[in-house]
Amino acid sequence: xxxxxxxxxxxxxxxxxxxxxxxxxxxxxxxxxxxxxxxxxxxxxxxxxxxxxxxxxxxxxxxxxxxxxxxxxxxxxxxxxxxxxxxxxxxxxxxxxxxxxxxxxxxxxxxxxxxxxxxxxxxxxxxxxxxxxxxxxxxxxxxxxxxxxxxxxxxxxxxxxxxxxxxxxxxxxxxxxxxxxxxxxxxxxxxxxxxxxxxxxxxxxxxxxxxxxxxxxxxxxxxxxxxxxxxxxxxxx
Numbered sequence: 186x187x188x189x190x191x192x193x194x195x196x197x198x199x200x201x202x203x204x205x206x207x208x209x210x211x212x213x214x215x216x217x218x219x220x221x222x223x224x225x226x227x228x229x230x231x232x233x234x235x236x237x238x239x240x241x242x243x244x245x246x247x248x249x250x251x252x253x254x255x256x257x258x259x260x261x262x263x264x265x266x267x268x269x270x271x272x273x274x275x276x277x278x279x280x281x282x283x284x285x286x287x288x289x290x291x292x293x294x295x296x297x298x299x300x301x302x303x304x305x306x307x308x309x310x311x312x313x314x315x316x317x318x319x320x321x322x323x324x325x326x327x328x329x330x331x332x333x334x335x336x337x338x339x340x341x342x343x344x345x346x347x348x349x350x351x352x353x354x355x356x357x358x359x360x361x362x363x364x365x366x367x368x369x370x371x372x373x374x375x376x377x378x379x380x381x382x383x384x385x386x387x388x389x390x391x392x393x394x395x396x397x398x399x400x401x402x403x404x405x406x407x408x409x410x411x412x413x414x415x416x417x418x419x420x421x422x
Contacts (some may be wrong), residue, residue, distance in 0.1 A: 188207050188208070189207075190205045190207075190217055193205040193206055193207050193217075194206040194209070198226075199220075199224060199225075199226055199227075200221070200224045201221055201224070202218065202219065202220045202221065202224055202226075203218065203219045204216050204217070204218045204219075205217045205218075207283075209289070210289065211288060211289060212287065212288045212289065213285075213286070213287055213288065213289065214234075214284075214285070214286040214287075214288075214289040214290060214291070215283065215284075215285050215286075216283070216284050216286075217241075217281070217282075217283050218281070218282055218283075218284060219279055219280070219281045220272070220274040220279065220280040220281075221274065221279060222274060222276060222277045222278060222279065223274065223275065223277075224273070224274050225271060225272070225273035225274070226271045226272055226273075227271060227296050227297060228248065228269060228270070228271045228296070228297040229269070229270070229271065229294050229295060229296045229297060230266075230267055230268055230269045230270065230294075230295055231266055231267070231286075231290050231293045231294055231295070232266060232267060232293055232295065232306060232308075232333075232334070232335060233266055233288060233293050233306075233308065233334070234266060234286045234287065234288055234289065234290045234293050235263070235264065235265050235266055235286070235287055236263070236264045236284055236285065236286045236287075236290070237261055237262070237263050237264075237284070237285045238256070238261055238262050238264070238272065238282055238283070238284050239260075239261040239282060239283045239284075239285075240256050240257060240258050240259065240260055240261065240280070240281075240282045241258065241281040241282055241283060242258055242278075242279065242280070242281040243258060243274065243276060243278050243279060243280035243281060243282075244256070244257050244258070244275075244276055244280070245272055245273070245274065245280055245282060246272070246273040246274070246275045247262060247264075247270060247271070247272055247273075248269075248270060248271050248273070249262075249264060249268060249269075249270045250268060250269055250270070267306075269297075292334060292335070293334065293335070295335070305359075305383060305385075305390065306333055307331040307332075307333045307338060307356075307390070308331070308332055308333040308334070309331070309332070310331050310390065310412055310414075311328060311329065311330055311331070311412070311413040311414075312328070312329040312331065312390075312392060312410040312411060312412055312413060313325060313326075313327065313328055313329070313410065313411060313413055314327050314345075314408060314409070314410055315409050315410065315411045316407075316408055316409035317406070317407075317408040317409075318406035318407050318408065319406075320398075320402075320404045320406050321396070321406045321408055322345075322346045322347060322367070322369055322375065323342070323345065323346070323347060323408060324345040324346060325345070326344040326345030327342055327343070327344045327345040327346070327347050328342065328343065328344050328413070329341075329342040329410060330342070333356070336355050336356045336357070337354075337355055337356075338353070338354055338355060338356055338361055338363065339351070339352065339353045339354075339363075340352050342367065346369050346370050347367050347368075347369060347370075348367070348368045348369060348370055349367060349368055350365060350366060350367025350368070351365070351366060351367070352364065352365035352366075352379070354379075359382065359383050360380060360381065360382055360383070361379070361380070361381035361383065361392065362379075362380055362381075363378070363379055363381075364376070364377070364378045364379075364399075365377050365378070365379060365396075374400075375398065375400055375401070376398070376399045376400050377396050377397055377398045377399050377400070378396065378397055378399060379394050379395065379396035379397075380394070380395050380396075381393060381394045381395075381410075386411075389411055389412045389414060390411075390412040391409060391410065391411050391412070392409065392410040393407075393409050394407060394408045394409065394410065395407055396408065
């Protein structure tokens with residue numbers, strides 16, 4: 186099916202600005218937008234989405250980090266994740282453009298003021314256990330696969346004594362707070378809660394955990410996870 190503004194979902198945003206969802210899926214968003222003269226959006230950034238703006242008509246003014254860039258009709262600009270930005274129409278004519286976002290920005294927008302800004306992103310990172318007290322069940326064969334969206338974190342883990350497990354929680358001031366549950370190789374179901382401090386050691390993320398079982402003897406323990414990375418030379422800033 187051919188797609189145009191005429192057969193796409195329309196919405197209003199900002200000060201009488203219009204948008205049409207040409208493509209609206211989990212992994213891709215393509216929107217055609219019109220901004221009237223002397224309008225602008227709120228300064229913001231996206232944790233995961235990268236965007237490309239292509240100008241169809243008019244001249245767009247972009248604030249990107251500490252730069253101001255004008256983009257004319259027939260030209261575009263690429264904005265990477267975690268880059269603070271906004272688009273303005275400083276002219277006396279309408280501004281029309283296409284914005285492509287991958288993945289979609291739905292639920293991935295942090296507006297100014299940036300009090301919720303996150304310095305480290307755990308999304309897609311893998312960890313293994315390098316230390317655990319005797320009452321724990323993870324070991325060096327247990328691999329954790331983390332995901333993150335804004336300050337929400339979740340993970341799956343398996344290997345060693347663990348058949349399969351999940352955890353879910355949130356990131357607060359460089360600490361992870363979550364609950365976990367898993368099934369071990371003996372077929373037993375275990376549950377617990379944990380607080381983790383995030384550190385960077387030898388250019389790898391480490392999660393220093395203090396946990397407590399919410400089953401069996403309700404005992405407490407400590408463990409430490411270290412990031413598994415193919416490129417050990419990548420620097421954190």
